[in-house]
Amino acid sequence: MLKRLALLTSLMAGPAFAAPAAVIFINGVQSTFDDSVASMLVLKGNLKAKKLDKNFVYGNAYNTSNGFFSDLWQVFQQKNNETQDAKNFWRMLDGGTAQAGWMSQAIYDKYLNAFSNSSMPELPEHLKIYRQYLAEGRKLVLVAHSQGNLYANAEQNMLISGPKNMQGKVSSVGTASPTQHLMPGSSYITSSWDQVINGLRLIKTTLPSNISIGFHPTQDIMGHSFVKIYMNTEYPAAEQVLSKVSQQAV
Numbered sequence: 676m677l678k679r680l681a682l683l684t685s686l687m688a689g690p691a692f693a694a695p696a697a698v699i700f701i702n703g704v705q706s707t708f709d710d711s712v713a714s715m716l717v718l719k720g721n722l723k724a725k726k727l728d729k730n731f732v733y734g735n736a737y738n739t740s741n742g743f744f745s746d747l748w749q750v751f752q753q754k755n756n757e758t759q760d761a762k763n764f765w766r767m768l769d770g771g772t773a774q775a776g777w778m779s780q781a782i783y784d785k786y787l788n789a790f791s792n793s794s795m796p797e798l799p800e801h802l803k804i805y806r807q808y809l810a811e812g813r814k815l816v817l818v819a820h821s822q823g824n825l826y827a828n829a830e831q832n833m834l835i836s837g838p839k840n841m842q843g844k845v846s847s848v849g850t851a852s853p854t855q856h857l858m859p860g861s862s863y864i865t866s867s868w869d870q871v872i873n874g875l876r877l878i879k880t881t882l883p884s885n886i887s888i889g890f891h892p893t894q895d896i897m898g899h900s901f902v903k904i905y906m907n908t909e910y911p912a913a914e915q916v917l918s919k920v921s922q923q924a925v
Contacts, residue, residue, distance in 0.1 A: 693812025696924035703821025704746035727921035752794035
């Protein structure tokens with residue numbers, strides 16, 4: 676009886692991981708590679724300073740910037756490919772024939788090729804990075820800023836719906852999110868003072884704001900910066916983001 680209870684408890688606890696989690700930063704628009712690395716290092720430094728780091732490894736899934744107007748056009752393409760609910764993602768792409776939550780390798784390859792040749796050219800490289808960490812027995816937490824959230828949602832869908840089914844092994848913590856849904860086990864923080872997301876919300880559906888940070892024009896007049904606003908430990912968003920990353924990483 677005790678053995679059965681122990682087995683049930685272990686099953687309810689979810690998958691065990693052989694190594695500490697990988698925390699991967701995905702940048703938004705108009706970010707250089709150096710900007711992306713700097714943002715990741717601020718995230719890492721804040722987690723360590725708050726003693727929330729649990730021997731994590733850190734990395735970047737860089738979203739290339741091609742200038743403001745090109746980046747903006749790419750965001751609108753990605754928004755047009757969104758669905759209202761994660762479970763309908765593959766049904767929408769396949770015209771209603773694909774099963775949500777499962778794909779054959781052939782279908783997976785088909786969509787990977789379609790995305791990488793249209794609105795998400797970095798997708799294959801990002802997924803390669805993630806699979807390397809997963810192969811090491813790590814859980815993945817994608818920390819996304821702005822447009823990076825659109826990448827994070829699509830990439831989680833690929834990993835969870837793909838033939839290897841990574842459900843429970845990957846989640847995201849979004850900041851300044853332009854998406855309209857969350858993947859299972861994920862979370863987000865968007866400031867009600869974020870004028871970039873507020874502007875997008877006038878013409879596209881997004882998740883609602885869920886924190887008030889206030890107006891800080893000396894830091895960022897648009898209230899959108901990852902480092903100056905969402906990772907600024909003087910404002911309330913940083914503590915929530917850091918706590919969510921730490922919680923989702925175990």
